[in-house]
Amino acid sequence: MKKTLLLFICLISYITQAQQIDSIAVALDIIRLSFDRAEIDSLKSSVQEEAQNYEAIRKMNLPNDLPFSLVFSPPLNKTKIPQKQENIDWDIDKKVELPTNQNDLAFYPVHQLAYLIKNKKISSLELTQIYLNRLKKYGHTLECVITLTDSLALAQAKKADEELKKGIYRGPLHGIPYGAKDLLAVEGYKTTWGAMPYKDQELAQTATVIKKLEEGGAVLVAKLTLGALAWGDVWYGGKTRNPWNLEEGSSGSSAGSASATVAGLVPFAIGSETWGSIVSPSTVCGATGLRPTFGRVSKHGAMALSWSMDKLGPICRNAVDCALVLEVIRGEDGLDASVQNYPFNYKSGTDVRKLRIGYLSEEFSKDKSNRKNDSTTIALLKSKGIQLIEKKLPSSIPVYSLSFILSAEAGAAFDELTRSNRDTLLVRQIKNAWPNVFRASRLIPAVEYIQANRLRHQLTTEFNDMMQDIDVLIAPSFSSQLLMSNLTGHPCVVLPNGSYAENKGGSITLLGNHFDEANILSFARYIQEITSFEEEHPSLFTN
Numbered sequence: 287m288k289k290t291l292l293l294f295i296c297l298i299s300y301i302t303q304a305q306q307i308d309s310i311a312v313a314l315d316i317i318r319l320s321f322d323r324a325e326i327d328s329l330k331s332s333v334q335e336e337a338q339n340y341e342a343i344r345k346m347n348l349p350n351d352l353p354f355s356l357v358f359s360p361p362l363n364k365t366k367i368p369q370k371q372e373n374i375d376w377d378i379d380k381k382v383e384l385p386t387n388q389n390d391l392a393f394y395p396v397h398q399l400a401y402l403i404k405n406k407k408i409s410s411l412e413l414t415q416i417y418l419n420r421l422k423k424y425g426h427t428l429e430c431v432i433t434l435t436d437s438l439a440l441a442q443a444k445k446a447d448e449e450l451k452k453g454i455y456r457g458p459l460h461g462i463p464y465g466a467k468d469l470l471a472v473e474g475y476k477t478t479w480g481a482m483p484y485k486d487q488e489l490a491q492t493a494t495v496i497k498k499l500e501e502g503g504a505v506l507v508a509k510l511t512l513g514a515l516a517w518g519d520v521w522y523g524g525k526t527r528n529p530w531n532l533e534e535g536s537s538g539s540s541a542g543s544a545s546a547t548v549a550g551l552v553p554f555a556i557g558s559e560t561w562g563s564i565v566s567p568s569t570v571c572g573a574t575g576l577r578p579t580f581g582r583v584s585k586h587g588a589m590a591l592s593w594s595m596d597k598l599g600p601i602c603r604n605a606v607d608c609a610l611v612l613e614v615i616r617g618e619d620g621l622d623a624s625v626q627n628y629p630f631n632y633k634s635g636t637d638v639r640k641l642r643i644g645y646l647s648e649e650f651s652k653d654k655s656n657r658k659n660d661s662t663t664i665a666l667l668k669s670k671g672i673q674l675i676e677k678k679l680p681s682s683i684p685v686y687s688l689s690f691i692l693s694a695e696a697g698a699a700f701d702e703l704t705r706s707n708r709d710t711l712l713v714r715q716i717k718n719a720w721p722n723v724f725r726a727s728r729l730i731p732a733v734e735y736i737q738a739n740r741l742r743h744q745l746t747t748e749f750n751d752m753m754q755d756i757d758v759l760i761a762p763s764f765s766s767q768l769l770m771s772n773l774t775g776h777p778c779v780v781l782p783n784g785s786y787a788e789n790k791g792g793s794i795t796l797l798g799n800h801f802d803e804a805n806i807l808s809f810a811r812y813i814q815e816i817t818s819f820e821e822e823h824p825s826l827f828t829n
Contacts, residue, residue, distance in 0.1 A: 377634030410461025460503030493587025510542030580775030697727025
């Protein structure tokens with residue numbers, strides 16, 4: 287009997303060990319590795335030990351705002367980065383009149399509103415009330431507002447007016463209302479990240495960007511929608527709408543920021559981009575969006591999706607406004623280790639003919655979605671005497687094969703959500719949505735994540751080489767440069783280059799060297815001076 291029992295135990299142990307070996311073999315097959323039976327048997331105990339380490343880590347509390355200790359610092363071409371900060375002459379309008387109908391102010395750009403406030407043609411309180419009323423009137427139609435910050439806005443507006451009476455002027459954003467994507471924490475208000483599991487979340491901190499805007503005198507009127515956990519335009523309360531066509535979504539994930547700005551519910555908004563989340567909604571809605579250099583703006587207090595790819599930037603009516611906002615929100619705060627304090631030498635009077643302008647001729651020939659608008663833009667620039675230098679994107683590295691860098695970091699950022707099974711609360715449960723991506727990310731080997739980042743360094747160096755002899759690179763907004771430049775951390779401006787009023791809307795992208803937002807914004811300003819697309823407003827919201 288004892289021998290039989292002993293044999294049975296041995297048999298069970300053998301079967302269990304064999305199953306473990308088979309399980310390891312299956313896992314290795316999934317990640318395309320092949321070890322022989324003896325090698326798998328040898329590493330079995332190591333795998334079990336590592337599993338215990340994983341379990342120990344999973345018992346720790348890792349909040350989303352706990353930083354990632356490995357900081358992405360892209361290789362920089364410092365010969366292209368200004369080293370000395372110069373005085374900025376914004377060339378703000380010398381004369382702006384109040385409209386007969388004050389509701390028309392809703393579509394004035396920031397630089398014109400700045401003149402009116404500075405010269406006491408209108409108070410910040412009056413202007414703030416106009417935008418709060420519009421947010422209340424149209425916010426539900428566009429499904430673009432998560433939280434109105436009425437009391438905070440009115441208090442900030444009153445303070446701005448009182449300071450102005452005392453001769454205190456904080457700059458062009460003094461007294462200007464704005465909206466913020468609801469992945470930015472504001473103490474005393476919910477920060478929902480657009481996702482059902484977090485719809486009642488309150489964070490005991492305020493994001494650096496919000497603090498910097500308050501220091502610049504700006505007035506926060508609303509926290510705006512984003513696709514759940516920064517993907518798309520579907521959030522827990524609905525789908526954010528395109529102000530030009532309410533049957534369509536506004537794209538994402540800075541869905542509310544673009545929609546509200548274009549509809550005249552805010553003069554500008556703060557968005558974020560990891561892989562197209564400023565570019566895409568700006569394109570769909572007809573806004574001008576700036577994605578700054580990675581490391582230009584602090585992400586402290588913003589929801590972490592990808593520590594090495596997330597960027598915060600403004601969505602505005604035009605390039606001048608983007609420059610005004612960037613000047614306020616940029617710079618170190620001692621809380622985001624990726625931020626560097628390089629100068630921002632925007633010049634309103636830049637002679638763009640002295641800039642060296644490249645363009646991706648092959649990418650433009652591939653792009654079909656906006657090809658007519660893009661061709662017209664290129665032809666217009668050539669007709670104005672702008673010399674364009676043909677450029678090609680680096681091609682030695684399979685860029686889309688590096689995209690799992692984002693998936694791996696996002697999976698880590700929302701590890702607890704996946705393991706707790708609360709990811710089932712998210713509205714979108716399709717294959718191409720976060721719940722499935724988070725789960726799949728668990729099968730990305732750490733070795734491959736590191737190798738991908740090593741290749742990313744090489745990609746960035748090659749991109750810098752390609753940009754070495756130019757100041758601006760013109761590109762189709764949705765070519766392969768979108769992922770590539772998000773991986774390399776280069777800045778871009780996206781601006782309308784087609785008529786949205788005639789249902790021919792579209793955008794074009796201007797890429798710059800690291801920390802050289804000034805030149806791409808100057809060139810964007812030039813393009814907007816010789817076109818009029820940014821002056822169009824959706825008729826549904828002009829009353």
